[in-house]
Structure formats: C-alpha cells, structure tokens
Amino acid sequence: MKFLQSVHSGELPVAEVKFTNKELAAISELSSKLPRTALLSSIAAYEALLDAGWDKSFSPRTGFISANTVGGMDKTENFFNLFSKNSSAGKLADVVNHECGTVTELVADHLGIRHFVSTVSTACSSSANAIFTGARMIRAGLLDFALVGGADALTRFTLNGFNTLMILDKELCKPFDENRSGLNLGEGAAYLLIVSENGLKQLGKKPYAVISGYANANDAFHQTASSPEGTGSYLAMKQALNNAGLQPGEIDYINLHGTGTQNNDIAEGTAIRLLFDPSFPKMSSTKAYTGHTLGASGAVEAVYSILAIQQGIIFPNLRLQTPMKEFPFKPVTGFLRNQNIRRVMSNSFGFGGNCTSLIFSAA
Amino acid sequence: MHISYFLCSIKEYMKVYIRSAGNISPQHSLDTDSFFLSRLTTSNNYFKSEEPDYDSFIDSKMIRRMSRIVKMGVAAAMTCLKNAQVENPSAIITATAYGCLEDSSSFLRRMIEFDEKLLSPTAFIQSTHNTVGAQIALLLKCHNYNNTIVHRALSFENALTESILLLQEGTGPVLAGAVDEITDDSHTILSRFGLYRKIDNHLGNIDGEGAAFFLLDKDPGEKPLAILKGLQILYNPENTVAIQNSVLGFLKENETTMDQVGFVLTSHTGIKRQDEQDNELMNLLFEGKNYFPFKSLCGDYPTASGFALWMGAVMLKEQMAPFWMEHGPKFPLKNILIHHHSGNSHHSFFLISAN
Numbered sequence: 001m002k003f004l005q006s007v008h009s010g011e012l013p014v015a016e017v018k019f020t021n022k023e024l025a026a027i028s029e030l031s032s033k034l035p036r037t038a039l040l041s042s043i044a045a046y047e048a049l050l051d052a053g054w055d056k057s058f059s060p061r062t063g064f065i066s067a068n069t070v071g072g073m074d075k076t077e078n079f080f081n082l083f084s085k086n087s088s089a090g091k092l093a094d095v096v097n098h099e100c101g102t103v104t105e106l107v108a109d110h111l112g113i114r115h116f117v118s119t120v121s122t123a124c125s126s127s128a129n130a131i132f133t134g135a136r137m138i139r140a141g142l143l144d145f146a147l148v149g150g151a152d153a154l155t156r157f158t159l160n161g162f163n164t165l166m167i168l169d170k171e172l173c174k175p176f177d178e179n180r181s182g183l184n185l186g187e188g189a190a191y192l193l194i195v196s197e198n199g200l201k202q203l204g205k206k207p208y209a210v211i212s213g214y215a216n217a218n219d220a221f222h223q224t225a226s227s228p229e230g231t232g233s234y235l236a237m238k239q240a241l242n243n244a245g246l247q248p249g250e251i252d253y254i255n256l257h258g259t260g261t262q263n264n265d266i267a268e269g270t271a272i273r274l275l276f277d278p279s280f281p282k283m284s285s286t287k288a289y290t291g292h293t294l295g296a297s298g299a300v301e302a303v304y305s306i307l308a309i310q311q312g313i314i315f316p317n318l319r320l321q322t323p324m325k326e327f328p329f330k331p332v333t334g335f336l337r338n339q340n341i342r343r344v345m346s347n348s349f350g351f352g353g354n355c356t357s358l359i360f361s362a363a
Numbered sequence: 364m365h366i367s368y369f370l371c372s373i374k375e376y377m378k379v380y381i382r383s384a385g386n387i388s389p390q391h392s393l394d395t396d397s398f399f400l401s402r403l404t405t406s407n408n409y410f411k412s413e414e415p416d417y418d419s420f421i422d423s424k425m426i427r428r429m430s431r432i433v434k435m436g437v438a439a440a441m442t443c444l445k446n447a448q449v450e451n452p453s454a455i456i457t458a459t460a461y462g463c464l465e466d467s468s469s470f471l472r473r474m475i476e477f478d479e480k481l482l483s484p485t486a487f488i489q490s491t492h493n494t495v496g497a498q499i500a501l502l503l504k505c506h507n508y509n510n511t512i513v514h515r516a517l518s519f520e521n522a523l524t525e526s527i528l529l530l531q532e533g534t535g536p537v538l539a540g541a542v543d544e545i546t547d548d549s550h551t552i553l554s555r556f557g558l559y560r561k562i563d564n565h566l567g568n569i570d571g572e573g574a575a576f577f578l579l580d581k582d583p584g585e586k587p588l589a590i591l592k593g594l595q596i597l598y599n600p601e602n603t604v605a606i607q608n609s610v611l612g613f614l615k616e617n618e619t620t621m622d623q624v625g626f627v628l629t630s631h632t633g634i635k636r637q638d639e640q641d642n643e644l645m646n647l648l649f650e651g652k653n654y655f656p657f658k659s660l661c662g663d664y665p666t667a668s669g670f671a672l673w674m675g676a677v678m679l680k681e682q683m684a685p686f687w688m689e690h691g692p693k694f695p696l697k698n699i700l701i702h703h704h705s706g707n708s709h710h711s712f713f714l715i716s717a718n
Binding site: 008084104108115116117120156160165219235350352 | 368460474509525528
C-alpha cells in the first residue's frame, strides 16, 4: 500500500494503480483535486473511445453508463476528518463530488457525452450491470454507441469496511484454493464501447466480440453473504445462457467472480457444478492480478473475457495449490495460448445478493 | 445545432400502466384520503417524512438493523405491492441519488474517531447503495432482476427508462422506486452550500426526502392509477429554448398537444435564482395553465420526481385535486405534465394520463 493512507498499510496487501493523483490528473487532463475514481474512470473511458476510433461527429446517440460504489469517498474522508470534530469545518470542495453520479458526470462532461448518462451501483456487480444496461439500450434502438463500464479507487472507507467483515486476506489472495482466506482489494477502471449496427458502420472496424447474453438475479439470502447453494449465481448464469440462446456445453471459458473468500468461492462453485456437471469449461479467477476492484471488477473482467476470445489466451488462476475438495473441477493453473475460445461467461456477484452473468462471443 | 435530449419512447402498441404506488413523504401520503384532506407544512428548512409504524410492514427483527432510508424504502415498496395485490414483481429497480447516508456517515465518523480500529461492520454492510433494493428482495425472497441506479437528479428517470425497456422485453410487472433520506450530517453539509432558506417564512427552498415506489406493468390490473405516456430526460441543455423545443417534440411524439395538458407539476423552489428557468418555461410553454410546485410538499431532493409522479397519478385516479389546493385543474382531467429539474443541468418531463 503506497498511495492509500491507512493504519492498515503494513498488514493488508492491496492492488493499487501505480500513479499518484497528480500523475493520473496529468494523463487525464483533469484536476488532481477530483476524486481518484473520476481520474481512473476518465483515463480508461477515453482509452476505450480512442481504441474504437469514436469521434464526436458520429451519431449523437451516444451514452455513458458507468458504475462505481463509493463515488468521491476519498475526498469525503478528508472532509470528515475535520467535519466530524467541527460541523463548520472541512472544505466543501471535498464533498461536492461525493455522489456516485457526480463522478460519472465529471467524466461524461470531460468526454463531451450528454445524450444519455447514467450510474449503476450494485456493489461488486455494478459494472457488469452497467455493461448490459448499455447492451439493452442498443438492442432497444435507443443508442448507437454506449460507453459502458466502471471505476473504483481504493478508499479507507471500503478498506476498513471489508476489514470489519474479516474477509480480507493478509497474504496475497488464493481464489478457489481449499486454503483460501479472503480477498485483496484493488482499484481500477475499465470500459467497453458497445455499438449498434449503425454505430459499427460509422466506426468502420471489426468488433472484438459480441455481447450475446446477460442476466441479473438476486440471491435474496443475506445482505453480504451468498447462500451456500449459490442460488443467485446459478440463476444469473442459467438465465444468461437462456438470454444468449446457448447451452452450458457451448461455453468455452468462465471468468469467475472468484474473490478468494470462503463464502463466495463455495457458492459460485456449487452453482457452477449444478449448471455444468459433468463437463466443465475452462475457468479462472483473474482477481489475483487486479485485486477485487469492486465497482470496476465486472468491466475489468469483461476485458479479460474479451481478450480470451480475441487472442485465444486464458490467464491462469494464480496461487492455486490445493483445489477445493468439494468440486470435481479445478481452475486453469497455467497460462494457455492458442485456444479456440468462442464463448466466454463472466460472473460478477455483489453484496445485497446482486448476481450478474455476461456472455461474450466471437464476432 | 443538435439539441441534446433523450427520449425513452414507449412503443405504440404498449401502454405502461402505473398499477399501484406506495409513498412515504413529508405529507400523509401513505393514505391518499389524508393527503387530499390536509396539507402539512414546516417552519424549518428541512421537511422529514411522516413515518408510519414500521411493525406492520417489516419483520421486527429486521427493523432494528435498518436505517431510515431502508425502512422508508421497504415500507413504500410493500405498500405498493399490497395495493396491487402482487406478491413478487419480475424486477425491482431502485433509484437513489445519495444512497444510505446515515450508515455511511456513521461508519466514516467511527473510522476517524477510532483511527480505523475496533469497528463494527453493521453500518458498512448497510451503507452500500443497493441496500434498499436488496432488503426488499430479501423480505420478499424475490430472486428476480434487481438493479440500483444512482444518478443524481436523474436517478429515478433512468430507473424508469430501464423499467420501460424491461416491460417492452416482456418482463413485468416492474417495481420501481425513488428513495433518499435527510440525515443530520447531510442537512448540515447541504445547508453550507447555501441551498436552503434561512428565515422562517414560506418562501425559499427546503431540504426534503421520501420513498415512492410504483408497480409498472403492460397490463392494467385492477383499477390502475394512471398511464405513463412518455418520459424525457435532458442533461445540460443549452438554454431554455432548447428545453422548450424538446418538450414540444416530446409532446408531439406522444401525440398530445399542449392544450390537452390540463395541469403541470413544477419544480419551483421559492429561490429566485433557481426558479428563473421555471418562470421562463411557464411563460413560454405553459402560459395560463394551472400548476403546482410539488417541492413545497416534499422538499427539494434529487429523487423528488418520485413524489411528483405519485401526486400526479393519484390526482388522475381520483379525478380531483387535494382540498387545500388553491388553483387546481379543471376536471375531468386527462393529462398531467411533470417537470422535474435540479439546477439547470438535470431536467426531466413525465407525461401521465388518466386510464
């Protein structure tokens, strides 16, 4: 922990983006006084537009649908340091961007998008929901371009919150390992530009992948814990397959939610066994590379999923030594290339029982 | 020049019915008769909800852990479902601009006070923005679609857009709601921005809150409240003329003329600077029309359009104005236009009509 100021810095590993706010501000051309989440979001969102070759002169029916979980909380923490002792103290500039929606708008305004702007916040499944919100709007003919994804910076608020739940591993996380003992938090931002047929013509490019299915279901079990049988996870995966018109056997790779907590991995694995048994696709959790980036994780992992299709690669599930004894399958442990991956399922599950699965297919 | 606006058009063959609603607000809104009979006012610069006895809505073991926003949201949602006699909606979509402020503040304060040590997880657990939607699902054991939109003064509008799309896809009924709470900290901070009136008169802006849930469906069910005909969202419109043009386009799209709009619910706050645009629009578009500034009943907060939609819908259903309303519309009343805005950056228009 180099950038986040916390009393836990020596004891809890986190995956930080290795830039100071000043450096992020210089890259994004935004003020370094803005929330770190806005800076991260802006850089990734701009990169996605640049990579696609999107231009402001294209169809004005462009939307920006972004997810985050705590908005400008990093600045609000500064404000509360003073405000909690004296209610007339604290700089208002530190709370003016507190809302999740404000962080999205700072970026939308910077990119010049205003036709449709929205923010989704469903804890750790937030950006997966933002992705299919854009897909749905394109399917419905309301948008030609939807820049979708999410961002979250590390904050003391979330670090301490997860720490009180005793689900943070003091070592580097080991998703889907029998001896796993929690997650590592991370930070980041990721965006996809999804387009209609009309939008695709304007870009004049071949797409990386197609969003062919998605579903959102609720576990309705507990505010923070997953049900042991993984009801919500199962429903999300099953309904995403239905939405895509696919059978379980047609999935080539699952990018697992795989946080490394006892609870998530057993629930997710149980749901996978129920749905895919007896033939399991290749699967891995990529959280050991990025940490759990919360509101950004669905989008970060959508990028891993699309890379798998586009480049035929699967990133291994790091640090897996003893596969979980409950399951007949185990995640991929070595880097795989030259894979023929046509269809990928990406799982994102969050507090509040929010479970989302996305399915990406080769274009 | 392109005028930026977003129109979620409801397909011709489909009607979106507001089958029922549940509303907890600074008025007696859980019971429509009481709302029509008496108007509540406040001499403060904040206006808190008239909260019911929650025991009749929620399991008492769960109530203890819930903050006000969660209790208000859950009770409004349960009332809404009960009114339509629907047990489980096909989707739950919650809109909140600020989220669970009480629990966020409480966790922040303790984190700072105890230097990040010996913290209890309860406030953190309940602080996430999707807590209201999650608790509704938990109470109903509802495994269906569940989403939370947190986009400032367009949170509720964006949630409705998603609801309409779900209905078009064949998912329904959809439970959609708007919920935000006032806390001591939020009121102190927002007051420091100079948003609210300082002296005790009835002019000037007041801080508000509430929870309004609606059951939206393609099927009318029994005795629906109203029909949601159209929804238009404008983010950063260039000027009042741009707003005017897009409202006219919006009405045209919905095959309704301005003459057919019998009543307007406006966002006037009593602050001169903020109301300039409302007054301009009154002159440009709604001249001579009866209107009512709905924020005088629920206070000003980003998801106050939930209150306005409820108020318009019950007036259309009952075909009468509250007894205390001085310049009410003429009846029979067919169409109400709601203009919700926050500052000059976020505008929305709802067209609702009698069934």
